[in-house]
Amino acid sequence: MNTYHGQDTLISYLKKHSNKLYRRFLYINYDVIVASVTSNLKWNNLDNAWAGNYIREAEKIFVDHQQVVETLKEKLNIERLKYKKELQAYWQGVIKKYEKENLVSEKKSYSKKINKILTKDLPETSKKKIIKEIMMALIIYLLKNENPETFQLNHENIKRNHDDDTDNLFIYIKKRQKQNGDHMKIADDILHISLAYEDLISGNIINFTKLLKEILLTRSRRSLSSANESVLQVTVELLLPSRYRVPELCLIMNTAVNKGNGKFGFLDVFILGESYANLELKYIPLIWLISNINGKQAKDFNANELEELNKILEREDEDTLLKRQYRYYDKETNKYIYTTINDVLNDGTKQLERSLLKMANFLKYFYRPRYNGFQNNCAIIL
Numbered sequence: 266m267n268t269y270h271g272q273d274t275l276i277s278y279l280k281k282h283s284n285k286l287y288r289r290f291l292y293i294n295y296d297v298i299v300a301s302v303t304s305n306l307k308w309n310n311l312d313n314a315w316a317g318n319y320i321r322e323a324e325k326i327f328v329d330h331q332q333v334v335e336t337l338k339e340k341l342n343i344e345r346l347k348y349k350k351e352l353q354a355y356w357q358g359v360i361k362k363y364e365k366e367n368l369v370s371e372k373k374s375y376s377k378k379i380n381k382i383l384t385k386d387l388p389e390t391s392k393k394k395i396i397k398e399i400m401m402a403l404i405i406y407l408l409k410n411e412n413p414e415t416f417q418l419n420h421e422n423i424k425r426n427h428d429d430d431t432d433n434l435f436i437y438i439k440k441r442q443k444q445n446g447d448h449m450k451i452a453d454d455i456l457h458i459s460l461a462y463e464d465l466i467s468g469n470i471i472n473f474t475k476l477l478k479e480i481l482l483t484r485s486r487r488s489l490s491s492a493n494e495s496v497l498q499v500t501v502e503l504l505l506p507s508r509y510r511v512p513e514l515c516l517i518m519n520t521a522v523n524k525g526n527g528k529f530g531f532l533d534v535f536i537l538g539e540s541y542a543n544l545e546l547k548y549i550p551l552i553w554l555i556s557n558i559n560g561k562q563a564k565d566f567n568a569n570e571l572e573e574l575n576k577i578l579e580r581e582d583e584d585t586l587l588k589r590q591y592r593y594y595d596k597e598t599n600k601y602i603y604t605t606i607n608d609v610l611n612d613g614t615k616q617l618e619r620s621l622l623k624m625a626n627f628l629k630y631f632y633r634p635r636y637n638g639f640q641n642n643c644a645i646i647l
Contacts, residue, residue, distance in 0.1 A: 269301065269318065270297070270300055270301040271294065271297045271298065271300070271301045271318075272318070272322070274294050274297045275290065275294075275318060275319065275322050276322055276326065278290050278293075278294070279319075279322055279323055279326050280326060284464070284467050284469070285337060285340075286340065286344065286460070286463060287316065287319055287340070287341050287344050287345070288344055288348060288351070288352065288355075288456065288459070288460065289460055289463075290319070291315070291352075291355060292355075292456055292457070292460060295359070298315070298359055299359050299362050299363055299366070302359060302360070302363040306360050306363070306364075308352075308353055308356035308357050308359075308360060309353075309356075311356050311359065311360075312345070312352055312356055316341060316345065319337075319341060320334075320337065320338060320341065323337045323338075348459070351455060351456055351459065354455075354456075355456060457476065458476065458504055459506075460472065461473045461475075461476045461504070462504075462505060462506060462509070462536075465536065465542055466536055466537075466541070466542050468542075473504070476504060477500065477501065477504065480500060480504065481500065486571075486572065490571075492548075492550075493548060493550075494546060494547070494548035496548075497546055497548045498512065498533055498534065498546055501534060501544065501546065502534060505534070505536060509536060509537045510534055510535070510536050510537070511532075511534070511535040511536075511537070512533070512534055512535075513531050513532070513533065514531065514532040514534075514535040515531055532544075532545070532620055533545055533546045534546070543617055543620060543621065545613040545614075545616050545617050547609050547610065547612075547613050549591060549606065549609065551571045551574055551575060551578075552571065553591055553592050553593055554574065554578075554589055554590075554591055586606060587605065587606050587607035587610070588605055588606075588607065589605060589606050590603065590604075590605055591603075591604055591605060591606055591609060592604070
């Protein structure tokens with residue numbers, strides 16, 4: 266039997282997820298969390314309560330694995346300190362939604378009272394007066410719940426404008442509600458990006474690629490048609506915390522040769538965190554996947570045709586997709602190079618392997634991000 270609302274959901278999360286994070290649990294079970302709120306509407310009290318539930322359930326589930334419990338406690342403490350503002354925004358959003366849902370039920374009760382009053386045999390002027398008084402009471406209630414600290418000032422404004430500004434007050438309330446909604450949407454987006462970053466540095470890139478796709482789909486087809494690898498890299502960088510990413514990290518790969526002959530190597534994006542991650546980006550335009558048997562472009566394809574190809578690619582299995590022919594223009598040889606998607610990915614993998622091999626043999630370690638990042642974005646590998 267559940268001792269609190271959402272207990273089964275929490276137990277299921279702790280049992281099924283390998284990479285357990287307190288914030289991820291809160292994020293993916295937002296509606297359950299909202300439904301669990303009763304009368305305690307202070308964000309830090311709600312956070313303390315659920316953090317306590319999180320550890321208590323973990324202690325019951327992993328009773329024979331004390332090290333797991335200790336690790337979860339440590340991660341929880343780190344999350345709550347490191348992401349205090351994000352958690353505050355999350356809980357404030359929960360409280361807002363709870364108040365909004367409960368306000369709906371209160372409005373229904375007000376509506377019943379209004380109907381009961383208006384069914385009486387009253388003059389039309391009296392009915393209008395009653396409606397106006399009830400409207401004013403609702404406005405005062407909304408303002409008081411929105412921000413108690415500024416309620417007194419708003420209340421005085423209502424009194425002064427009682428006779429002829431009722432409509433303006435409703436407009437004001439709608440505007441403030443929209444602003445609050447926008448703020449919470451921004452907070453949700455930040456949390457979404459943060460969780461994708463956490464997954465990425467732990468070795469799971471799926472959520473990050475989904476997020477990247479969501480961002481790119483907000484752009485028009487026209488703007489994407491002129492995109493290139495540099496655009497892709499900037500987009501990826503903007504989805505990562507600025508203090509935990511190093512773009513175009515330069516590695517001294519071979520001290521025995523001159524610049525331009527393999528002396529330097531570059532990592533597209535180097536990501537710092539509890540563990541480190543390297544991203545090697547490969548941009549394959551759809552236009553170069555469509556060619557005739559001679560390797561020449563058959564015709565100019567419009568955006569709709571390219572979108573149809575994109576849908577076909579999404580439905581293809583991995584083997585078929587990797588075997589697709591691809592061509593690109595090589596500036597060094599001034600020729601078109603013909604290859605496959607599989608070869609492009611293998612080339613990227615080899616680049617990463619060479620970089621990682623060099624980094625594994627370091628003698629001089631990188632500067633930590635808290636000490637202003639890397640020196641000129643360059644790491645000396647001996």
